[in-house]
Amino acid sequence: MEFPDDCSTRLCLGFGPTSTGQRPHLRAVPVPLNRDDGDHVLWPSLSLGLLGTGTYRSTASAPDTGMAGKQLFLAESISMELHREVSSIFNNSSSCTKREPEGDELEKTVMVSDEEEECGSRILRRKKLRLSKEQISILEGSFKAHTTVNPKQKEDLARRLRLWPRQVEVWFQNRRARIKSKQTEVECEALKRRCETLGEENRRLQEQVQELKLLSKARQAVMMPPFLAQIQPPFTACPSCGKSAKSGGTFPSTTFFASSIPKSQLLPQPLS
């Protein structure tokens, strides 16, 4: 069984019965082919070799050795664990993305095509991990209790969900980000509604101002004698205060006259 070259090392981690059938090294522990048969054994061995040299036969294409399914499964499990450990070492210094294969994906993940696994030659294809409903529900449950995870909880969850601790961490980070994003969305909607309300209020007040202006003008017209309204300003500045008249404006200005009108008459009256 060979594992993919995840990190462009061009090296391959292999696990399985040796192709020669010989004891690979002195510390190797034999796996009996049959529970009661101590004479016929396989010599499982872990080795590092060049990619594609086929140090070990894939279990998928291996001839029927008679090895019990249970034993084969055990061997595969151990090998996957080893692969996981070794990969984690490489992944810490690599941008290659790996995921923990789950259940029936084990073989599929191990047997990925050369193109997909060859990150060394820049044919990188990040595998999209889709968490299962069960995994999500467990994560959600944990998130409800605490929106952050401490290292211990992370490890526990990772083990329980058969994920990498890093994946659990990332899920929590993204989950918090989604909550924040949703909150921002809600706040944005609230601000929009407030803006609309204020706009409406502003429009209503503008109308009120226009009405008051018209009312004020009408009152001034009543109080100002018609002959005065026709007088052209003989000067551009007030002789007493020295203030100049605004361009286009008339003098005596309305404020000039207004100053001589009792304040009570100038104040706007409530609209009927």
Add this chain to the structure above:
DNA sequence: ACTGTCAAGGAGAAGC
């Protein structure tokens, strides 16, 4: 083809 979703990468900040 386009768009939305979401796991993951990376930079930078904070806390220890």
Add this chain to the structure above:
DNA sequence: GCTTCTCCTTGACAGT
């Protein structure tokens, strides 16, 4: 210096 966080971005994939 390490870990963990936030923020922003990227890329795979599914739905339309």
